[in-house]
Amino acid sequence: MSRLRVYARIARVLIVVTLGLTMAGVFGVFERIGLAHSMERRQRWSRFFMARLGNALPFRMTVHGELPKQPMLWVSNHVSWTDIPLLGMLTPLSFLSKAEVRTWPVAGWLAAKAGSLFIRRGSGDSQLIRKQMTRHLQTAHPLLMFPEGTTTDGRSLRTFHGRLLSAAIDSEVMLQPVAIRYLRDGEIDALAPFIGDDDLLSHLMRLFSNDCGDVEVHLLQPIACQGRERAALAFEAQQAVQKVLFGEVAKPAEPRRTGELIAA
Template structure:
């Protein structure tokens, strides 16, 4: 019975991937023909794909809070690759992702065609990235980033990096903090986290062999960015997510600098 369940789930995901490949191929054809496709259109199609992919994953999802009514820079804690479809199904979004994802078979190409921005760790391209994010937000296109810079096991929260929030200040874009929690039998889910040297295929097989887990997505109060220093803005976002997830405030208020970087 378990084997049949795994096979059925794999088939369902593969059908969704085929839909995504068709969507990405269409955008590639547009590019070859010189037909302009706006970022907003890519985001709408990406949301359709994310909805289908989320529906194929073994999770029961509960969303708490209100979706933003204006373009924002979304910031969320990061537990797994499944964060992306689960958040991407909520609204038309683009994502900031690590450069390694670009080389993933199929998924990397789909991410590129969906308008994902890629960041290289230690690549020295922070100014270029800041410019790209500014352009994205200036076009009123919502963008989601994971300011921890890596995934966790869901039991703790790492420091939010302020440099990734500089564009929100540059463009006056508010932040939409999101607290993401994976549960299994009422406790932190040990299967959902995608950390360390884990590989995508092995992780998928573990997920599909188990009963459905639970995911709680909390859309927290937006945070204004106007007049803020990026370290202070990152602190506010981190604190909001920390309190929503763990009900504690262990992070220390950053020192205010004489001049924002």
């Protein structure tokens, strides 16, 4: 691909980011003068921005399944930062993100103004974020989280952690499992994953230096949460995503005897 075309693609993304900064700046000004914006409005504008960013990325997206007609807690496997605009363009959503994102230049500010919730890993604030998530869901605002806690190369699925799924149980909403898969020439895409020590600029150059890839988004059967245990919910969601992506179902861990638990 010609270098000129690569730069044109990157320029399009930068124009969209500039649009997002302008929108976030407007929200910031209104906040300073005491005109707070509702979460519903933030989610609508966030979807508007995500749609433009997603369309600027070199992917062809196919969506399988139906969008939920009521607010749910979405749980998805996580491959790349591009998951966020591609899923965020489907419907008005907020995201649960790691706290480090809030400190990132540009992206952190945009995420905060869009109504994202942030959690610090290992900081002991899981009860606080659980309450925030519960309030968010109880006010009929959909929320998406990545229960693996990190990105993968798209060839495997990590364990879905269930500790924050209590928010869905407390707020009596359903769980919406989502499976996202990146393909290139019919095979798992090696360019899309954003893992390890990768940096955003290098990743963008790799993506835009190649032809468009394909993205499949599967909106799976919602899972009822009322009266369920969070670990069981996490495992059921993981099984559903695993089956769609890899055609197999994860086996539950065998319970250990009391002696083995003490030894561990």
